[in-house]
Amino acid sequence: MKFQKKRAATKQQIPTASLPDIVFMLLLFFMVTTTLREVDVLVSFKLPEAKAIEKIENKRLVSYIWVGKDGRIQVNDSIVLLDQIQKIMYAKRVQLPNVIVSLRIDKNSDMGVVTDIQQELRKASCLRINYSSMLKV
DSSP, rough: OOOOOOOOOOOOOOOOTHHHHHHHHHHHHHHHOOOOOOOOOOOOOOOEESSSSOOOOOOGGGGEEEEOSSSSSTTTEEOOOOHHHHHHHHHHHHHHHTEEEEEETTSSSOOOHHHHHHHHHHHHHHHOEOOOEEEEE
């Protein structure tokens, strides 16, 4: 008399019923937390160096103004003239009252341009100004 072992009739598969829910939650998480680059920088610049820098915590409040080596000024996606800055930044401040204007200015730029931009920002009541720089090593 031979004894035969009875094997379990259940199949050993990984349950995949909740897989679509997990994929959807991951997709939603990455869509909410990812920020896309909104602006293409059209001017070339090299930031000055500083011994101590401080990062801005809330980047959503920041609006950038770039000044290139050749003195061109960029706000958002377009090259602008100096007298257009007041109108553009006033509209931005109306949309976002706590806006921080970050100036990304080439280290060899004329200081007169920087002073003129500061005056236009003052006229637009944009008084929270940040000067971007690189950490000196």
